Amino acid sequence: MDRAHFRTRIKFCGLTRPGDVRLACELGVDAVGLVFAERSRRRISIEQAALLRHAVPPMVSVVALFMDAPVARVAKVIEAAKPDLLQFHGNEPDAWCRQFGLPYLKAVPMGDRAEAGDAPADEARLFGPYPGAAGFLLDSHAAGEAGGSGRSFDWSRIPTGLSRPMLLAGGLSPETVGAAIAQAAPWGVDVSSGIEASPGLKDGERMRAFVRAVREADTRAG
Numbered sequence: 001m002d003r004a005h006f007r008t009r010i011k012f013c014g015l016t017r018p019g020d021v022r023l024a025c026e027l028g029v030d031a032v033g034l035v036f037a038e039r040s041r042r043r044i045s046i047e048q049a050a051l052l053r054h055a056v057p058p059m060v061s062v063v064a065l066f067m068d069a070p071v072a073r074v075a076k077v078i079e080a081a082k083p084d085l086l087q088f089h090g091n092e093p094d095a096w097c098r099q100f101g102l103p104y105l106k107a108v109p110m111g112d113r114a115e116a117g118d119a120p121a122d123e124a125r126l127f128g129p130y131p132g133a134a135g136f137l138l139d140s141h142a143a144g145e146a147g148g149s150g151r152s153f154d155w156s157r158i159p160t161g162l163s164r165p166m167l168l169a170g171g172l173s174p175e176t177v178g179a180a181i182a183q184a185a186p187w188g189v190d191v192s193s194g195i196e197a198s199p200g201l202k203d204g205e206r207m208r209a210f211v212r213a214v215r216e217a218d219t220r221a222g
């Protein structure tokens, strides 16, 4: 891909306060993620989701994140939060993910290093089971574990020349995202812990610094 005119997309995930959502949008992020996974410390209620949705202006996507949730729960969130995209972190098969009629991102666990070894992973093995996915999120956790850990993984294991959009996640921060973009050239980056004061509570200065670091990395890449 020609990186000269390329802009790395930014998703801030795990927001729980309308003020954080407003600031993220003012800073120019492309998407905000709302977490509905049972085991998450950033999990929000349906009522909070509706409130946060109202804080999002046009042209910014809302992503609803689930992990092996019941169908009825996903349907209820869709009704209340009107997400633009769904993000699935569990063992949901492609047909299950597609049933909601919205584009979806599939999170791919990259933390099973003992099993995978040091070689770059194979795109067909990672993405093949999800022909309907609009894109993928490579995260640092092992299969079956929740994300949002603040841990990174070995970016040299990311296959090159990917045929579908890839968001890089896991342990990114204002300090590390520039190197991540230079090495992995992702379609987008996704961050939660690295811009937080504590789980679910974002830090305005770190949000600003993260966006700045991405813009600087894009300028260098061009």
Ligand SMILES: O=C(O)c1ccccc1N[C@@H]1O[C@H](COP(=O)(O)O)[C@@H](O)[C@H]1O
Binding pocket: 012, 013, 014, 033, 035, 037, 039, 040, 041, 042, 043, 065, 067, 089, 139, 146, 147, 148, 149, 150, 151, 169, 170, 171, 172, 190, 191, 192, 193, 194
């Ligand atoms: O954020 C969570 O609590 C979460 C729970 C369950 C599955 C995924 C979760 N978060 C996702 O993980 C990435 C990376 O997080 P971090 O930057 O390492 O903290 C986050 O952006 C979410 O997409």
